[in-house]
Amino acid sequence: MQSKETRRVIASICALAVMALQGAPSQAHDKAQERGILAQVAPDRIEIMLTYYRPAGDHVDLLKARYDLNKNGKIDRNEANLAGQVWLKPALSGLQFEVVGESPRARAPEIKFRDEDDGGLSMAALVRYDLSKLPTDKKRTFRVRLEPDAAATSVHLQSVEGLKLVQVGKRALEKPREHSGPYTLESTSPLTATFGYIGETEKNLD
């Protein structure tokens, strides 16, 4: 466990989005696309589940033609990992995740696809970022930004393992919660959420 002094350091802001790490340019706004984020904050990590949908059309057909290796009409299992490398770029386009004071370490994303009833195709990606363990007397701030012209995005926030959401934006919540949302992300203002231990002690957390 890190010392309290270390944990007290107000650290730099770190860009977490895979897209940002890869430095790819953002894509033009596409109304037909839909995406959502579920960000779950824990004392030692943050996990982000990103869902991304594209309607039936050339994009979907091309992806299936390339990666449906066993020709069962679906992109599943290891096919999803391959196809996911293609779709992660547009799926993350224009998104930036930050944790104040941390340099998170991303693990390889887990990716799934599913066929929608309307012929469209959806992808879900789960990414875990390891963080230093949050001291019980500290708070953790998570921020997600959207670049101009990026696809619309809804955001759910939740916390686990003793953390509770205490503030969203400039507004402190009336009562600390473990879940909040959805919020519609706008490029003009990032969504900032702060989490902390409420009613917990160091002893019973350990």
Place this chain on the structure above:
Amino acid sequence: MKSPKKRNLLASLGAIGAAIILAATLAPASCGEADRMTYSRAQRITSTAQLIGGPSARGEIGDYLIENDHVRVIVQDLNYNRGSGIFGGSLIDADLVRLGQEGDLLSGNGRDSFGEMFPAFFLEVIDPEEIEIVNDGKDGKAAVIEVRGRGGEFVTMLRLFNQVMVNSYNAQPNIQRALQNKPPRLDQEPQVELSVRYILEPDARHVRVESRIRNISFKKLEFPNKSIVNLLSTALGIDLGNFTVPAGQVLGFGKLNSPFLPGIGYDLQFGLQDVYANPIDLPALPGHRTPIVASSSKDGISYGYAIDISADGETIEERAAREHFVYAKDQEMNASGEPFYGGDAAVDDMLFLFYASGFGGVFTHQLPGALSPSFCEGDQDAQTTCEALYAGAACEGEECQGKLDSCLNSFDSCREQITGGTPSEFVFTSYLVIGDGDVSSIWDEIYRIRGTTTQEVLGRVLDGMSGQPAGAGETVLLYKARADVTAANQQCTEDEQGKPYIHSQVFSQEAGYFTLDLPPGIYCYRTRSGGSVLGDYVRFEVKAGENLMIEPVVNPPGRISVKVLDEAGQPLPAKITVVGTHPYQESPKGPRGFLFDLASGEHWRITDMIPDDPADPATRRYIEDVVYVDASGSTTFEVRPNFLDREVEEERFYDVYISRGPEYEVVVQRVQIAPGETVRVAGRLVRSVDTTDYLSADLHLHARGSIDSGLDYNRRLISLAGEGLEIAVATDHNYVSDFKPYVIANELTPWMNSVIGLELTTFEAGHFNAFPIEYDVESANRGSFQWQNQAPGLIFEELRQRSPLSPSDSIIQANHPRDSILGYFSQHNVNALNTDVVLPFQAEDAGLTDAVAAANGPAFYTELEDGTFESTFSWNFDAIEVFNGKRFELLRHFRARKEILLPVYTEYYTTEKLDERGLDVDDCVAAREKLDTDCAADPMANGCDDARGDADECTVAETEAELDAEKHLEALGEEAVIVCEGGDVAFPGHLDDWYNMLNNDRPFGVREYERQAVGDADRLAEYEKLYKRYTATGNSDSHRAEFDDPGYPRNYVYVGHDIPFNMTDKELVDGVKNHQVVVTNGPFALLTIDDTPIGGEVSTSAGKVSVTIEVRAPSWMDVTRYRLVGNGEVVASGEVTLSDTTWKETIEVNVPRDTWFVLEVEGDASMFPVLAPNEIPPFDLETAIGSLAGPFGFGGGAEGLKPELTFPVTPFAFTNPIWVVADGDGTFSPPNTPQAQCIDTVLELDGDAASALVAPGPARKLGSRRNDAIEVPFPVTHPKPVTSRIKGEMRDVRVIFEAWGHSH
């Protein structure tokens, strides 16, 4: 509860008008009422005259009676449990005082229909050590009886779990034992004392029940045990941090009482199912929130249960927030910031968890987080206190010194904890209310206890046809008006947004009058009466201080009058099935959404289970009613009129079916019935199926003697006669019943006979039928005996010793042996592929859970001197109940086809392909992680080449594996294979078990403990033989009459004549012992080999035999095909084409080795309506336990990987074997086939194991042999994936991600 004042009033109401009624209620109590002497007393029962008596009475001399001027209850003695539970000390009988009524010579004059009640501390119950009359009531105060003891296991599999939750014993050493694959110790010192006080005040109509848990250890105890719970939390990945331990009561109001819960009325099964459908987060638990648990019966006795809401020195809200489980949890917020129970919990809310077989479970309170030790209480110093407890006369022996030391060492910390405010005990209080038959009488008493302001409501039920007062026993249902609408004309209506809230129920008394108390408010009522359409809602308002009279109207019924004759024109017992056609209506609930109303107490109308077609009324048929005709051949009964439905486009009618089992043709007559009309139906039944020399017998039947049946013996026998059954073996649970007096009294001797038997019912170690058996008129249970903690071999021997013929002339039948916790084979871990018996925690692949969750105790194993354990499983039964009721799912081992296995094996092969490359999923994750992080920043960084190599290998392996899975599934073809889980068959079936036992020598003959118990050398020699020919049987296990299809399946037993009443017990025993039995739910099938009948043995040296197959069935039954099974494999099969109810064929079959042959016969068409489909899903104990287990991560099931439980019933029959000795040695040698096992792969190409009886091929696909079994690579009962996010619910993102895609 109606006071005597009210009863007197009711008795006189018939002669006076409504105005006088209202005036009379204002009159003062009579002098007699005021002067009535009240009392309460408690005593040990010393004579039968003190017993309560009644249909479910179990009280016996030596038990404890508490009674006052209104009610009487009996607490059973410390000895073994005579109800359904494990331990003595529970409350088993309860009734009103019934002065001046005639009673039973052998017991009292009461109408007890109570089951059993005892407190549950989480799932731990009291193992009583002492029962004390604390106050006998002679002082004019409340009579009090206290039962004290240690923690006991209701289900031994939960022993360690309970220790963790309740600290009944120290769990720590048992965790250590579990790590060494040993079951929990059984000889530990208790850490807590559990007790319950039954307190009866004079003049009360309720028993106050105070349950107590007290810390008797030397240390502070946490509830639950935090250190172990933290381990569990980590292991299970669930948050138990805020878990509080609930406590409550197991409530058995008896099968004769219909349970009622406000909000869901009488529909407990689906009311609870709806609750379970919505997951709830820990630390809350799922269940129905209710202020009372009540019941009703028309026998003038009902029961209720409610929580105490008094408070001393604080408000009830303060106390409830600390102690009442539901209210306390509702003060806490779930992950979404919402109260766990919606925020509207009341202080008197209880959590009703399950209901099965007349028993329910309710959690009322929660234990405090910790209890201090109690030994240091008082003002004495340490030395004085400890020596008083553990020195001198108080305690003698070596262990006392250790306790004395512990006492002295712990004294200061003990005092510190107590003075610090941690209590040493926790007491929770509830009430058992005894009513006069309806739910309102329960409410009346609860209002009185709580001082609730109520207003008396008087009513009179009128007949809708004549306008005249109805009689007694009409039901009026009371509802709270809808609160979501304000318009008066909508408050008592139903729509998609809401409906009135069912609150209570009252029966009309003589001349239709009734009375009840209600708090002021707006209510609705409606009427329900047998044979009538449910009444419309009627709104009424109760105002404080204003008398009120209501006049509910009962809709007039229709009536059907039936006459049944045989071919000679003589009256004949029969079954009448009234079949209707319902309109096409879409409902998410299916027919129960529109065809009947379970909440109001209407019975289920079973449908044909054909998908409804709006254009075809023949797809929308249902059974409106079932009635049995007695020996007179005639009856008249009420039925809902259908004439009114002429208003709709489709014409409504009933088809009235007259049937008498599978040997008779069916007569059908179509009728239309208007309200108030009586329609006459007559039919002459023709017996078309010849069963000469065989009598049909049901060897497993329940009635009044069974705590989960209570069925009147007369109705039991009439229903069986109506189904054409000829021999009825009475097998009540732990109660010896004799049907013969009722056969004679109902003049059924021309058609049937009976045999005295018993179903010895253990709680979790198997159910065993024994017949014939001695009937002991002086015993409360007429000759049953203690089974708790007895090894099965001892139980079998005790049963044999009680045979009136001889120990050798008795039949022991293992009932439904694979029925989960009720199954002998399941609970004793009999291998479903090779008949091995291995204790789960001693199996080669045993894990921690095998030691933790295995059934344990002396009923299951003996600990040997070397520290190992030996199973007590006994093979010395005679018959296996292969076919139980309509439970086709228990007939064969569950098998799955490739479409079900596709996703399972795709995952499986992915893992395998990675293994081939020396990789696993973690390697792939690590490699890809490195590429995405370190190597992304610096492609030349150390280790990146290796990571790239591994990642490429992973990708290739995964792709190959997926394609291989496809290929292998193609190879599987259309065959179905047995599904295994953890090396065992996931859902075993009896027929496959029986075939395995016919195929193999037993792994052992007699255990040492059996050898000592069986004195008879001849019998022992017989038991020692390793090959045993078990007889297969099939029985209905019926607990009810109508809608239960008693007698299906049945056994045709060879007795050599056709006169049931002439059959002797010995003839039945010989027929079963000699395997001369055909098991069927319809067709009659015969098999002869070289002229030898079923059960016989043939010797041949010709290498082949002549097999004659014969099938007989009535014209209404579809029989399509036969299969001839030799040594477990199908050796011949073909079509059956009945001509004039008979089909016969002779074939030649090769017998290169000793072979046993069994004939299977089946059809495809449903036998609706003569045999109703199995449409009502079971609500069994597993569901109940599952309701608790679900939040802990257990339960659920993988879609498609478990057997269907609801289906139409189709014809199926099989014979017992004929054994063919073909090797010339004169002795049948079982094939002892290569031991089958669960394999991990799909492809199994082999030839060497193929039997010569099965045409061998160059290679075979898995699934082509009976015991081909496949291990699925994940638990078939893994937690059900979260399919969608619901409002207000939070789930871990990992769970959401895993579930994503499954729901689509």
